[in-house]
Amino acid sequence: MNGIQHLIPEFERWKQRYPAGFEGSLTIPCLRRIQEERGYIADSDIEELVAYLGVSRIQVDEVLGFYTMFTREPLGHYHLQVCHNVSCSLRGADGLVRYLCGRLGIKPGETTPDGKFTLSTAECLASCGTAPMMMVNETYHEDLTPAKVDALLEGLIK
Numbered sequence: 001m002n003g004i005q006h007l008i009p010e011f012e013r014w015k016q017r018y019p020a021g022f023e024g025s026l027t028i029p030c031l032r033r034i035q036e037e038r039g040y041i042a043d044s045d046i047e048e049l050v051a052y053l054g055v056s057r058i059q060v061d062e063v064l065g066f067y068t069m070f071t072r073e074p075l076g077h078y079h080l081q082v083c084h085n086v087s088c089s090l091r092g093a094d095g096l097v098r099y100l101c102g103r104l105g106i107k108p109g110e111t112t113p114d115g116k117f118t119l120s121t122a123e124c125l126a127s128c129g130t131a132p133m134m135m136v137n138e139t140y141h142e143d144l145t146p147a148k149v150d151a152l153l154e155g156l157i158k
Ligand code: FES
Pocket: 083, 084, 085, 086, 087, 088, 089, 123, 124, 125, 126, 127, 128, 129, 131, 133
């Protein structure tokens, strides 16, 4: 992806839904769309978005810093996010993270050398009743055990 210019017509359609002077409200949807295209938010994307929306750089940086669904670096094809908040921790999340580290040969925050998997830990993903759980890209996998993780990884490795 070279820049965000090809996305501007789409952003312009969204802008019609907002009152004048509220362009900053487009920050999150625009960032989501950029990440969908590139896979992450590059520095050049931020500069172009700031110029397009007429918002301050800090406003975009605050959004990127607060919302964990945005990433500033390329991720693996599959992004595994294991919740390690209270309910998931009480139901074995730390063991699952250790298990995944062993299976994938990486630590949280790292990507496998083949670029297939990135492993992360996440705060509560609002699925506490089915802890422990993790997201694989946009999909929730719940009531996890090492055996379920193995079956899941086998399906992804094929
Ligand atoms: S603590 Fe894991 S989903 Fe809430």
